[in-house]
Amino acid sequence: MIPISKPSIGEKEIKAVTEILRSGNLVQGKKVAELEKKWAKVCGTKYAVAINNGTAALHTALFAIGITPGDEVITTPFTFVASANSILMAGAKPVFVDIDEKTYNIDPNLIEKAITKKTRAILAVNLYGQPADFEEINKIAKKHNLLVVEDAAQSIGAQYKKKMSGNLGDIATFSLYATKNIMCGEGGMITTNNRRFYDRAVLFRNHGQPPGTRYVYDGLGYNYRMTDFAAAFAIEQLKSLFTITKKRQQNAHTFSKALVKKKGIIIPEIAEKRTHVFHQYTIQTSPQIPITRDELQKKLEKAGIGSNIFYPKPLYDFPHFGSFNKIKFPVCEKISKSVLSIPVHPSLSRSEIKYIIETIQNI
Ligand SMILES: *Cc1c(COP(=O)(O)O)cnc(C)c1O
Numbered sequence: 001m002i003p004i005s006k007p008s009i010g011e012k013e014i015k016a017v018t019e020i021l022r023s024g025n026l027v028q029g030k031k032v033a034e035l036e037k038k039w040a041k042v043c044g045t046k047y048a049v050a051i052n053n054g055t056a057a058l059h060t061a062l063f064a065i066g067i068t069p070g071d072e073v074i075t076t077p078f079t080f081v082a083s084a085n086s087i088l089m090a091g092a093k094p095v096f097v098d099i100d101e102k103t104y105n106i107d108p109n110l111i112e113k114a115i116t117k118k119t120r121a122i123l124a125v126n127l128y129g130q131p132a133d134f135e136e137i138n139k140i141a142k143k144h145n146l147l148v149v150e151d152a153a154q155s156i157g158a159q160y161k162k163k164m165s166g167n168l169g170d171i172a173t174f175s176l177y178a179t180k181n182i183m184c185g186e187g188g189m190i191t192t193n194n195r196r197f198y199d200r201a202v203l204f205r206n207h208g209q210p211p212g213t214r215y216v217y218d219g220l221g222y223n224y225r226m227t228d229f230a231a232a233f234a235i236e237q238l239k240s241l242f243t244i245t246k247k248r249q250q251n252a253h254t255f256s257k258a259l260v261k262k263k264g265i266i267i268p269e270i271a272e273k274r275t276h277v278f279h280q281y282t283i284q285t286s287p288q289i290p291i292t293r294d295e296l297q298k299k300l301e302k303a304g305i306g307s308n309i310f311y312p313k314p315l316y317d318f319p320h321f322g323s324f325n326k327i328k329f330p331v332c333e334k335i336s337k338s339v340l341s342i343p344v345h346p347s348l349s350r351s352e353i354k355y356i357i358e359t360i361q362n363i
Pocket residue numbers: 053054055056079080082083125151153154174175176177186187188
């Protein structure tokens with residue numbers, strides 16, 4: 001079976017983690033601080049805060065920018081559940097708006113209509129590794145005095161107008177979960193240029209304790225700290241950012257070149273002003289072919305090719321988010337029924353890529 005994702009773990013990661021285990025300093029050591037410094041450098045931001053996973057990073061970021069119960073946060077319904085759950089975790093209300101048909105990211109043209117007196121922020125997600133339209137999103141945010149959160153869980157290394165993902169809004173969050181482009185099993189990161197947001201994130205991560213103090217609590221906080229062995233792992237991963245990103249982009253390019261003329265298969269589009277780091281390579285089936293997306297997935301599986309649907313159900317389908325009228329989400333409705341992500345990870349061999357292309361063509 002060719003898996004949809006495969007963690008790339010080399011000797012350098014094993015060595016780095018082993019060193020931490022042998023040292024006995026598993027938490028609150030030097031590696032977390034080193035990772036934060038390096039991550040901020042990659043993103044071009046002043047600050048980075050290491051967190052124990054991407055969901056906790058989102059929760060922390062929303063606290064850091066001051067989201068409180070009763071606030072509304074505008075976001076996309078076509079994302080991993082954590083993006084919108086974090087809004088609920090902050091006690092606020094997610095307000096979904098439909099997505100753009102080409103990038104699958106939040107459609108900036110629909111945001112203004114969703115703004116109310118309670119709106120405090122826009123949480124945009126860079127789905128599959130392609131940045132949302134931050135120029136437009138930031139413009140709207142400025143006009144209405146809102147803050148912008150970038151969920152960059154899938155987009156480390158991507159750029160928008162030459163600016164790095166992680167530096168596209170007021171605050172950004174990353175996930176270092178095992179399937180992400182840069183990972184350490186479980187991990188998260190926050191980036192920002194705002195000193196106040198940074199200070200608040202640092203407090204929230206550690207029970208509300210100001211750095212350098214003990215048993216002093218400046219309000220409610222959580223234990224969202226990262227371990228030093230996870231940080232050591234992530235530092236080694238980050239060294240390969242350029243090569244793994246290039247490999248993903250090359251693999252994607254090979255797929256697109258071969259599939260672009262295939263009737264009934266829609267290949268990913270890269271919108272202007274940005275780069276795509278292909279956390280996922282996602283095709284769509286169109287009604288031009290007499291086979292559904294689900295049938296295509298079954299046939300790929302029979303041929304030993306793993307694939308996945310990100311995401312089979314829009315988030316407004318889940319009642320814990322409140323009730324939304326599906327009529328307002330025609331693009332999301334359509335896209336969630338036609339997308340299929342196929343393997344694009346850096347460990348794919350040339351012959352595996354060739355086999356995937358031939359199999360799709362034959363089907
Ligand atoms: C993975 C992911 C998250 C959550 O990260 P975890 O580390 O799994 O908690 C949030 N948002 C998006 C878009 C993701 O892909």
